[in-house]
Amino acid sequence: MRAAVLMLLFLLGACATMPRADPTGDSLDRIAKDYVALTLEIGEREPGYVDAYYGPAEWQAAAKANPRTLPQLIQGAAVLTQRLDAVSDRGQDAASVQRRKYLKAHVSAASARLRMLSGEKMSFADEAWALFGIRPELKPLADYDPILARIDALVPGTGPLTPRIAAFKAGFVIPKARLEPVISAAITECRRRTAAHIALPANERFTLAFVGDKPWSGYNYYLGDAASKIEINADFPIDVDRAIDLGCHEGYPGHHVYNALLERTFVKEKGWVEMSVYPLFSPMSFVAEGSANYGIDLAFPGNEAQAFTRDVLMPLAGLPPADIAADAELGRLTRQLARAEYTIADDYLSGRVGREESIAMLSKYLLMQPDKAAQRLRFIDTYRSYIINYGLGRDTVQAWVEGQGPDHWRGMETLLASQILPVDLLK
Structure with a gap:
């Protein structure tokens, strides 16, 4: 009798630890x-x-x-x-x-x-949290003034900073007639460097087109079956160093690779249909944009982007030699201004600051000519808090990937082929 009771208790305990079937199926x-x-x-x-x-x-x-x-x-x-x-x-x-x-x-x-x-209606930070799973810090614009001062000391000339930067960057603008060979060469090199570390689907491919009248500078339309359509907005001048940024961000190891690895890993291998659709206003975008921006430095570490721009892209663009090192330093400092946009967008979207003043602030803190700043405000009108996915996304992805160990490409591949959420990147 005692043995029977013990057996019954054992079976009951075993049942309690087994996963229960869902009665609804x-x-x-x-x-x-x-x-x-x-x-x-x-x-x-x-x-x-x-x-x-x-x-x-x-x-x-x-x-x-x-x-x-x-x-x-x-x-x-x-x-x-x-x-x-x-x-x-x-x-x-x-x-x-x-x-x-x-x-x-x-x-x-x-x-x-x-x-x-x-x-x-939500505040900028609340909206970012609700859509992307990350709450950005909104710093006073005055916090970015020391960075502007360093840039002011770097850029030749006197007078207002933004026109001086435009004059300095004029020597790096790709002639429109040479956009296609320069951008194609950059994407090809981005792909070569990525394929050396990440096994890409055998049939992966993309098409490239130049468009206009868009609020963005580049866009990747993922078509499925490892194929993408990459569009570049040619409305505004494109600096030769931007060719690498666009090639990595939209292509390799950026959006094209991210979508191709998700499709292969989840849709084709696991049959998890949720990954066959990409909602733009979702936590996916924080990982997508952050990894695409971090992928630029991953593919071209140190001064390698400078060397490739000088030795390959500038001759393709028909540009004379220029101060690539100063241009690279300007880019590094400009990146530190990126989150000023969050504060400007918060003020603008809340209605505390008007359109013209917002364009002026974008021109000052993102170092853009007024027409380019107006285009950026159009982006903010369209995508709102989505802008956090670029700068904050990049920094968060970099910290997570480089925290996984010395092989940063392996960490990147793990992230790109995963359902890791933004909140997981903070752990």
């Missing part, structure tokens, strides 16, 4: 499919919300044919959150636990975006 796979549907339908309510989609065509057709209203989509996001909360992590492997966490973060961002589309 729900699963992460089912939730992921419904998340894709939600995202595609939001894309029908906000053009540009879906940055990339390469899942079943019939899912996209269904979203176009009968998208839910904003209130219905908000309710749909709430239901998805409830379903995710009901899925237990007990007995699951680490990848499945992270998958649920990843889905929940992206549904939360979708819910926030839907509320914004419905008229909800």
Whole structure:
């Protein structure tokens, strides 16, 4: 009798430690499919919300044919959150636990975006947290004045700084007739350096086009099956050193590689359909933009970008020799001004500061000519708190990757082929 009781207690204890079956039959796979549907339908309510989609065509057709209203989509996001909360992590492997966490973060961002589309107002920092999972620090603009002073001492001439910088940079502008060979050469070198460290899909490829009338300087449209369309905005002069930035950021090891590795790792190998869609206003973008910017320094460490620009790109552009070292130092200092934009955007989007004053502040602190600053304000009008993903994203990604060990390429590849969230990068 005692043995039977002990056996019963043992079986009861074993049952208590086993993962319990969901009586509704729900699963992460089912939730992921419904998340894709939600995202595609939001894309029908906000053009540009879906940055990339390469899942079943019939899912996209269904979203176009009968998208839910904003209130219905908000309710749909709430239901998805409830379903995710009901899925237990007990007995699951680490990848499945992270998958649920990843889905929940992206549904939360979708819910926030839907509320914004419905008229909800948030502060700049609250919006960044709700959409991208990171809360930026907003420093007083005066904190950036010492950096401006260092730049002022570096750039030749006297008088207002921004026109002097424009005059200095004039010697580095790529003639429009030579944009294609210069940008193509830069992307080719970015790819060569990336492929030496990361195994790219065998069929990966891209097309390159030059466009105008855009709020951005470059854009990668990921098409699926390891293919991208890279567009470069040729409205404004493009400096020769920007060719490397654009090649790495939009291509290798930036957006093209990030999307290609996600597709291979999750969609093709695991069948995790949530990764077949990329909602622009989501934590994905913090990792995407941050890794794309960090990828520039990863691919061209030290003075290697200067050497490649001097020896290859400037001759291709038909430019005479110039002070590449001073130009590189100017770029390094200018990068330290990047987060001033957050403070300017916070003031502008809240209505505390008007349009013309905001353009003047962007011109001063981002060292842009007024027409270029106006284009940047157009970007802020369009993408709002998305701007944190570039500077803050880069610094956060760099700290995480370089904290993984001495092989920074391995850390980068781990990040690009993962469901790591911005909050995970802070640990």
